Amino acid sequence: MNKLNNEALMNISITPPVPLGSYPAEDVTFLLKDLSNVSLERATAEREEAIQSGVHYSEMLPVEYQPTEQYIDLFHETLGQSAEKVALAVAVVSELIVAKRGLEKVVLVSLARAGTPIGVLIKRYISYKYAVDLPHYSISIIRGKGIDVNAVIYMLQQHGLDADLQFIDGWTGKGAIRQVLIEACESFNNKYGIRLNDDLAVLADPGYCSGTFGTREDYLIPSACLNSTVSGLMSRTVLRDDLIGPDDFHGAKFYQEWLDTDVSNVFIxxxxxxxxxxxxxxxxxxxxxLQAPPEITWAGLRDIKSIQEQFGIDNINLVKPGVGETTRVLLRRVPWKILVDTMDNPNLRHILLLAEDRGVPVEVFPGLTYSCCGIIKPLKGETE
Structure with missing residues (x-):
């Protein structure tokens, strides 16, 4: 049975990838369908209403936030201050991957799009330290819809059924993507008889839900704050039946018109x-x-539940924990308020700047596992 499944899997027809993104081709291959010519963007308020009315977030795109000059300056300043810290976290997580997986069969698989810059860095570090050039792909995973199965099959077709896929993301929030990945790997095994390793390597794990990470400190990773212009000029991923056929990868847009302001490679x-x-x-x-494996406690989820109780929020998806997720709330959702562990946390400068720019109230919530949480404005039955 297994052999039949494997043969069938190797013969599945998949539309091959096209060149995408602003990274050098040797850094990453995007397994995404090019939707650059499709109009998918919706204004923030319109998109928020659609999402909270049941339209899946992957069926449309936010209008990409074009940061102010002050915010771009902050990116460069933060990069100058944190590049060494990020490099250390990259080294730690890369060394963990090598120790756990070896270098023979490993394929680096970034989850688009926040995982892509981190995947590029891990690939570069392993090449620098071990003189081994690991294959690196960027693929789509979507909360509520799962992983791009065609992308997984394509990588196995290219590298063999015994390829050891190492999934990579930027950071953890409440662990939703970690859960989606666990379920996706289980589903893939049930369908094809191939067990994928659902370990998710991340640069930062403030949610305490990964065993392979560089740090658990919740600080600003510069790639969290500029959307496409620090992620190879790629949009978020899109999955819509009228755009993505059975042989296609999930889709995304490549914003070539912003090449002049792209800092993806500056960050790397x-x-x-x-x-x-x-x-x-x-x-x-x-x-x-490795000698004393850190516990996976899902501590971040406990924070979220207490915030939900205190503010009467039924939908857990309206609470976005951690510096990276809070940044995204301020850039592309309709924020209600921002909770911080303390007002003088040095990791929060850009959060406070963005909140002030957008007129969003900031409140201290003592005892947070994270540096901060962004709360999206509930549009129905809101109570203050």
Missing amino acids: DAVCAYFDTAAEDGQPAAEVM
Whole structure:
């Protein structure tokens, strides 16, 4: 039975990938259908109403936030301050991947789009440290719809059924994508008899829901704050029946018109410049974690539940924990309020700047696992 499944899987017809994104081709292959010529963007308020009325978020795109000059300056300032810190986290998570998986059969699989810059960095670090050029793809995973199965099959067709797929994301929030990945790997095994490793490697794990991470500190990873212009000029991924056929990958747009303002490779180069020192400190840090594996406690979810209770929020998807997710709430949703652990947390400068810019109230919520949480405005039955 298994052999039949495997043969059938290797013969499934899939539309091959086309060149996409602003990264060098050797850094990443996007397994995404090009929807650049399709009008998918909806204004923030219109999109928010649609999402809360039941339209799936993957069926449309937000209008990409074009950051102010002040915000771009903050990105560069933050990058200058945190590049070394990010490099160390990249080194730690890369060393964990190598220790757990080896280098023979590993294929790096970034979850688009926040995972892509981190996947590029991990690929670059392993090449720098071990002189091994691992294949690296970026694929779509969507809450409520699962992983792009065609993309997974394509990678197995390219690298063999025994390829060891290492999934990568930028950071964890409440662990929703981690859960989707666990379910997707189980479903793939049930259908094709191939067990994928559902370990999710992340740069930062403030949600305490991953076992392979560089840090659990909830700080601003510069790639969290600029959307497409720091993610290879790619949009969020799209899955809509009228656009994506049975042989296609999930879709995305490539915003080539913003090449002049793209800082995707600026971010990568700034972090890679610190690999020398990061490699010295990263390996011993990874060894400590291997000897005493950190607990996966899902502590972040407990925070979310207490916030839901305190503010009377039924829908858990309206609470977005962590610096990365809060940034996204401020950039592309309709925020209600921002909760912070303390007003003088140095990791929150850009959050406070964005909140002020958009007139969003900020409240202290003592005892947060995260540095902050963004709460999206409930549009129906709202109570203050």
